[in-house]
Each structure stands twice: as C-alpha cells, then as structure tokens.
Amino acid sequence: MTQAIYLPRPLVNHILHHAQQTPDEEVCGLIGAVEQAPKSCYPVRNVAPTPANRFLMDAQGQVDAMRQMRDNNEALFAIYHSHPASPPVPSQTDLEQSTYPEAYYFIVSLNIKGVLEMRGFRLNRHQLVEEIPLLLEQ
Numbered sequence: 001m002t003q004a005i006y007l008p009r010p011l012v013n014h015i016l017h018h019a020q021q022t023p024d025e026e027v028c029g030l031i032g033a034v035e036q037a038p039k040s041c042y043p044v045r046n047v048a049p050t051p052a053n054r055f056l057m058d059a060q061g062q063v064d065a066m067r068q069m070r071d072n073n074e075a076l077f078a079i080y081h082s083h084p085a086s087p088p089v090p091s092q093t094d095l096e097q098s099t100y101p102e103a104y105y106f107i108v109s110l111n112i113k114g115v116l117e118m119r120g121f122r123l124n125r126h127q128l129v130e131e132i133p134l135l136l137e138q
Contacts, residue, residue, distance in 0.1 A: 002122075002130055002131075002132055002133065004132070004133035004134065004135045005038070005104065005120055005132055005133070005134050005135070006135050006136070006137045007038055007134055007135070007136060007137065008038065008039070008136075008137050009136050009137065011031070011038055011039070011040070011041055012118065012136060014041040015029070015031075015041055015080055015106070015108060015118065016108060016116050016118070018041070018043050018082075019082040019108040019110060019116065020110070020116070022051075023084055023110050024052060024084055025046060025051035025052055025084065026046055026048070026051055026052070026053070026054065026055040026081050026082050026083065026084060027043065027046060027055070027081065027082045027108075028043075028044055028046050028055040028057050028079070028080065028081040028082075029041060029042050029043040029044045029057075029065070029079075029080055029081075030042040030044060030062070030065045030066070030069070030076060030078070030079055030080075031076075031077045031078040031079075031080060031104075031106070032068075032069040032072060032074030032075065032076065032077060033074055033075055033076075033077035033078075034072075034073060034074055034075075036077070038077045038078065039072075039074060040068075040069070040072060040074060041080075042065035042068060042069065044057040044058055044061040044062050044065055045057070045058040045061050046058075046081075052084060052085075053084075053085075053086075054093060055081045076100065076102070076103050077103065077104065078103055078104035078105065078106050078120070079100060079103050079104075079105050079106070080105070080106040080107070080108065080118075081094075081106075081107060081108070082107070082108040082109070082110060083107055083108070083109045083110070083111065084110050084111075085110070085111055086109065086111055087109050087111055087117075088107040088108060088109035088111075088117050088118060088119040089107065089119065089121075090105065090107065090121055090123060094107070094123075095123060095126050095127060096126055098123035098124075098126060101122075101123065101124040104120050104121065104122060104132060105120070105121045105122070105123050106118055106119070106120050106121075106134070107119055107120075107121070118134060119131060119134065120132040120133070120134045
C-alpha cells in the first residue's frame with residue numbers, strides 16, 4: 001500500500017481558499033517541500049483559453065514560483081489544480097499534460113456544494129499510476 005502524505009493544515013487551507021476564490025474556473029499552482037515535507041503553496045495564474053474546464057499555468061508565473069521555491073530551499077513536491085464541476089480525479093487532459101513524473105498531482109473538487117474534496121495522485125508518462133492518500137497533520 002502506498003504511504004500517505006501528511007499535509008499541514010495551513011497549506012491545505014491555502015489551496016482550498018485559492019480554489020474557492022474563483023469557483024467557476026480551475027485554479028492552479030505548485031507546492032514546495034523541504035526534505036519531502038510539503039511546506040508552501042505557490043498559486044500560479046491559469047491562462048487556459050477555457051479556464052472553466054482546463055488549466056494552463058502562466059509560464060512566467062511558474063518560473064517565478066520555482067525561483068521562490070529555490071530561494072526558500074524547497075523542491076517541487078506537487079502540482080495542484082481545481083475541478084469546479086467534476087470529481088477530483090485526473091481528466092484525460094490532465095493525464096495528457098502531466099510532464100513532471102517526480103511530482104504529485106493534487107486535485108480539488110468544488111463539485112459538491114459546501115464540500116471541498118482534495119485527492120492526490122502519481123502520474124507518469126500520461127498515465128494514472130496510483131492514488132496517494134492525503135491526511136492532515138495533527
């Protein structure tokens with residue numbers, strides 16, 4: 001069985017708040033970690049032509065986020081995005097656009113009114129490899 005990832009509550013709150021800010025559009029960003037412990041959230045602007053059902057990170061925003069991570073002695077841990085109207089599982093487009101096999105992929109769903117759900121996945125070579133259990137740190 002795959003080992004669960006423990007996420008700090010402030011990090012999860014930051015991601016969920018980001019998703020709620022534009023509930024009709026996908027939001028996206030990066031998560032930085034120190035020694036494989038997730039620490040920081042770096043929102044990146046979604047520049048997709050159809051942000052209601054796609055995400056495309058702003059190239060300069062992604063470079064800036066990676067630079068901030070490096071300045072904070074962090075490494076890329078995960079890529080996150082939201083699904084405003086669908087379950088938190090990778091879409092075919094998400095699989096096709098996965099290009100960082102070393103990173104986890106977290107998806108937040110706003111599909112259920114009043115309930116936010118976030119799930120984690122490992123994607124590799126455009127395939128879903130496995131779901132990773134996500135737990136809040138105590």
